[in-house]
Amino acid sequence: MTYENITHLHRRRFLALSVSAAATPFMPRSGWAFGSETHSTMVGDIELTVISDGHLTIPSAVLAPNAPKEEFEAFMTGLMGSVPETVQPETNHALLRVGGETILIDNGSGKKFQPTAGKLLENLSINGIDPASINKVVFTHAHPDHVWGTLLEDGSLALPNATYYVGETEFAFWTDPETEGMMPDDFKPFAQGARRDLLAVQDRVQLVKEGDGIAAGVSVLDTPGHTPGHISVLVDGGDGLIITGDAMASEFLSVQHPDWAFGFDSIPDMAIASRKALLDRVATDGHRVLGYHFAYPGIGNIEKASEGYRFTAS
Ligand SMILES: [Zn+2]
Secondary structure, three states, rough: OHHHHHHHOOOOHHHHHOOOOOOOOOOOOOOOOHHHHHHHEEEOOOOEEEEEEOOOOEEEHHHHOOOHHHHHHHHHHHHHHHOOOOOOOOOOOOOOEEOOOOEEOOOOOOOOOOOOEOHHHHHHHHHOHHHHHHOOEEEEOOOHHHOOOOOOOOOOOOOOEEEEEEEEEHHHHHHHOOOHHHHHHHHHHHHHHHHHHHHHHHHHHEEEEEOOOEEEEEEEOOOOOOOOOOOOEEEEEOOOEEEEEEOOOOOOHHOOOOOOOOOOOOOHHHHHHHHHHHHHHHHOOOEEEEEEEOOOOEEEEEEOOOOOEEEEOO
16 A cells, blocks of 8 residues: 555645635535534434534645646636645544434544644534443544544543444554554554554454444445545435545545545545445435535435536535
8 A cells, every 4th residue: 555645745735734724615604503504304213413623734835736727627616716735624524323322423633633633522512412321432543633532632532432433444553563663654643543543442342344334224335445444324215325434535626526535535446446436336326415614514316427426515
């Protein structure tokens, strides 16, 4: 595998941004999931609530580093009026209530990554959800914005009663002591953080693979490529829903141009293949998707378009 893409990005600038909030919005934001603004819906018998961890700031150059430059610039200009220096993707956590269980997909950045993220616990509290009531956590993958919320500043678990479901390939990759050495220097913190958090919960980890059940009507889809063992979550009820993690990083770029690898896709060809398979599946079977970095709450339908696909919030 290669992190070649990432090495070509504005790495130092990205890390510098992680301590300052830039002003350019990615998309019109609907705000964090405060109180009555929190989005809830039913997927069959399963209650879905979307809890925000805040938002991130990343260079727009990271969105599609291998796309033809003129096409990318034309696309961004059509979307936002110009090509901004930075974009601000949101962070949408699915909280599922099924059969007396409370399941959270990913646990956010904690206070370790960017100052505008790490709001998950506050937003759980505002919504009257006790972290101790969450009995299962699914990690789509072990990047900072998805797992660095595992430990509180005092080293205790933020979600003390959870079993952690992790793709077996993902767990093996990030807990391998040699993984850090494969990373460019500026990204070694990604490997250190993933290893820290996965090992912190290793006694509670349930390794999973394609088709494994998390709870009644909730199961695992293998969608590798963004990271080696990235998984998505299938919620089987009503019209169905797939929680895509970062297999689709944007409701615009990933959907309309699935061939454009996201800069953080660690195995670009595999990520593109997984994304296309997922898009084709949901455009065919009518399942909705929930994208982690889509505009809140990030839920919608996908349909085939003349070029690529189209996302419609629903
Ligand atoms: Zn992410």
